[in-house]
Amino acid sequence: MDLETVAALGSPAGRALLEAATAYDDGAHARAAAGDPTAVDPLKAVTHLRRQQPYADPRLVAEVLTQxxxxxxxxxxxxxxxxxILLTDDGLEQATRTVVADLRAQRYAAAGATHVADLGxxxxxxAAAFARAGLRVTAVERxxxxxxxATHNVAALGLADLVTVVTGDATEAALLDAALRDxxxxxxxPARRNPSAQRDGRSVRVTNPELWSPPWPWVSQVAARIPRTAAKVAxxxxxxxxxxxxxATWTSVDGQxxxxxIAWPELTPPGTRRRSIVVSSAAARPAVAESAVDLVDETPPPVGPVGRWILExxxxxxxxxxxxxxxAQVDGRLLDPxxxxxxxxxxxxxxxxxxxxEVHHAMPYDLAHLRADLVARGVGHVVVKKRATSLDPDVVRRxxxxxxxxxxxxxxxxxVGDDPWAYVCTPD
Ligand SMILES: C[S@@+](CC[C@H](N)C(=O)[O-])C[C@H]1O[C@@H](n2cnc3c(N)ncnc32)[C@H](O)[C@@H]1O
Structure with missing residues (x-):
C-alpha cells in the first residue's frame, strides 16, 4: 500500500468500487452459507467487478479485492x-478489538479525560473508540x-470532527510537546512486531518492552507528564x-x-493492582475480577481433594x-498448588x-481404565482438556x-502432585 493507493481507494470511484465489491462478497458468503460451494470464488468476484465498472483501473480492482x-x-x-474502513495486514494484526477499545475509552471518560493523545x-x-466516547483525540502515527x-478511517466512521491525525514520530520532543499541549x-x-523480520509470512513479535516502538521507558516518561496514561501491552x-x-488489566473476549x-494511578480504580475483564457475547456486561495486592503478596489458595465441580x-x-x-467465590480449593x-x-x-x-469420576490417569470408564458410561465423544501434564489431548482422544x-x-x-489424573466430567 502507498499514499497513491490510499487516495485512489478514498476517491469517489474507489469508494463505489469498494462498496460494490463488499456487497458482492457479502452476497457470495451468504450463498456459500446456504449451501452453494462455488459461491466464493475470487475469479468470479473480479469478473463481477469488471462487468460493473468496465473502465476501472485493474490495479484499483486488485486493491479493492484485497480490502x-x-x-x-x-x-x-x-x-x-x-x-x-481501510485496512492493511499489519494494521489489522495490531488493531484493538472494538469491544475492548470501547471499554477502555469509557474508562478514560469516567476518569475525567476530555482530550487524549494517542501516540502511535x-x-x-x-482513537475512534475514544471519539465514540465523546473525547477529542490527537492521534500521532509515524x-x-x-x-x-487512520485519517480516512476516522472520517469514514463520522468522527473526523473529534480526531486530528498527525503524521510524525511521537518520540520527537517538539512533536510530543505539540501533541500533549491540549x-x-x-x-x-506500542508496536510489538518487527516488520523487517518475517517468520512464516508474519512480522516477528518483539518481547523486550525496551525494544517496542515507542519503547517502554519513553511510555513511562509520558505518564510522568500526563498522569492519566495507559498503555496496551503484551x-x-x-x-x-x-x-x-x-x-494491570488482562482482557479476554469469548474465552480468548x-x-x-497497564494504567497509571489516575486511570486506576482506587486500590486495584490487578484486574481481569472477561467479555462474553452471552453476557450483557463484562465480568470483572480484581485484587488490591500484588501477585507476590497473594495468600496462596487452599488445596484439597476433588469435589463435585471443577472450574477452569x-x-x-x-x-x-x-x-x-x-x-474464594466458590468457597473452593485448588486440585494442586x-x-x-x-x-x-x-x-x-x-x-x-x-x-x-460436573465431575463424575476421578482416577489416576491410565488410558485403559479411562477408556473402560467412558465406554461403561456410553460415551462416544470426548473433549479432552489438560493442564500441567505433558499428555497430548489430541493423542489421548485418538x-x-x-x-x-x-x-x-x-x-x-x-x-496433581507428581502424577497425572483424569477427571471424567460433563460441561455445566
Ligand atoms: C500497535 S499499533 C497501534 C494500533 C492502534 N491502537 C489500533 O487499535 O488501531 C502501533 C502503531 O504505532 C506506530 N508507531 C510506532 N512507533 C511510533 C512512534 N515513535 N511515533 C509514532 N508512531 C509510532 C506504528 O507505526 C504502529 O502503526
Whole structure:
C-alpha cells in the first residue's frame, strides 16, 4: 500500500468500487452459507467487478479485492466497523478489538479525560473508540501510509470532527510537546512486531518492552507528564511492570485472551493492582475480577481433594494471577498448588469468569481404565482438556478409540502432585 493507493481507494470511484465489491462478497458468503460451494470464488468476484465498472483501473480492482479480503478477516475483531474502513495486514494484526477499545475509552471518560493523545495510533481503532466516547483525540502515527489510512478511517466512521491525525514520530520532543499541549490524557499502544523480520509470512513479535516502538521507558516518561496514561501491552508482561499505584488489566473476549493494559494511578480504580475483564457475547456486561495486592503478596489458595465441580478459570484471570478470586467465590480449593483448576462442592456458577464442569469420576490417569470408564458410561465423544501434564489431548482422544455411542463427556487431565489424573466430567 502507498499514499497513491490510499487516495485512489478514498476517491469517489474507489469508494463505489469498494462498496460494490463488499456487497458482492457479502452476497457470495451468504450463498456459500446456504449451501452453494462455488459461491466464493475470487475469479468470479473480479469478473463481477469488471462487468460493473468496465473502465476501472485493474490495479484499483486488485486493491479493492484485497480490502474486501481484509474486511472479511477483520469482522470478528472489529464488527460492523470493518465494512467501513481501510485496512492493511499489519494494521489489522495490531488493531484493538472494538469491544475492548470501547471499554477502555469509557474508562478514560469516567476518569475525567476530555482530550487524549494517542501516540502511535495505527489504523485509528482506539482513537475512534475514544471519539465514540465523546473525547477529542490527537492521534500521532509515524508511518505516512498508516496515518493516511487512520485519517480516512476516522472520517469514514463520522468522527473526523473529534480526531486530528498527525503524521510524525511521537518520540520527537517538539512533536510530543505539540501533541500533549491540549491533552489531559495519553494512550500508547506500542508496536510489538518487527516488520523487517518475517517468520512464516508474519512480522516477528518483539518481547523486550525496551525494544517496542515507542519503547517502554519513553511510555513511562509520558505518564510522568500526563498522569492519566495507559498503555496496551503484551499479555505475557511481567507483573512487576505495573507502576506504583497503577493497575494491570488482562482482557479476554469469548474465552480468548486478547490484550493486557497497564494504567497509571489516575486511570486506576482506587486500590486495584490487578484486574481481569472477561467479555462474553452471552453476557450483557463484562465480568470483572480484581485484587488490591500484588501477585507476590497473594495468600496462596487452599488445596484439597476433588469435589463435585471443577472450574477452569478464564485465561484473563490466570494471567492476572486471580485464580484465588475464583477459589474464594466458590468457597473452593485448588486440585494442586501449581495448577489452575479449582474444585468445590458448592453449586456456584461464576461464568464467564470460569467454566464449570460436573465431575463424575476421578482416577489416576491410565488410558485403559479411562477408556473402560467412558465406554461403561456410553460415551462416544470426548473433549479432552489438560493442564500441567505433558499428555497430548489430541493423542489421548485418538488413542481412546471409543466405540460409537451417543454420550459425550469432557475429560480433564491434570498433574496433581507428581502424577497425572483424569477427571471424567460433563460441561455445566
Ligand atoms: C500497535 S499499533 C497501534 C494500533 C492502534 N491502537 C489500533 O487499535 O488501531 C502501533 C502503531 O504505532 C506506530 N508507531 C510506532 N512507533 C511510533 C512512534 N515513535 N511515533 C509514532 N508512531 C509510532 C506504528 O507505526 C504502529 O502503526
Amino acid at each position: 474486501v479480503r481484509l474486511r472479511r478477516r477483520a469482522r470478528p475483531r472489529l464488527g460492523g466497523l470493518a465494512r467501513l 495510533c495505527g489504523l485509528g481503532l482506539d 508511518d505516512p501510509v498508516t496515518a493516511a489510512l 491533552a489531559d490524557a495519553a494512550y500508547v499502544d 499479555p505475557g508482561i511481567p507483573h512487576e511492570m505495573t507502576p506504583p499505584g497503577g493497575c 485472551l486478547v490484550e493486557a493494559e 478459570p478464564d485465561d484473563a484471570l490466570i494471567r492476572a494471577g486471580l485464580v484465588a478470586h475464583v477459589v 501449581h495448577v489452575a483448576y479449582v474444585t468445590t462442592d458448592a453449586d456456584i456458577d461464576v461464568s464467564p469468569l470460569a467454566t464449570r464442569f 488413542d481412546l478409540k471409543l466405540p460409537r455411542a451417543s454420550g459425550s463427556a469432557v475429560v480433564i487431565l491434570a498433574r
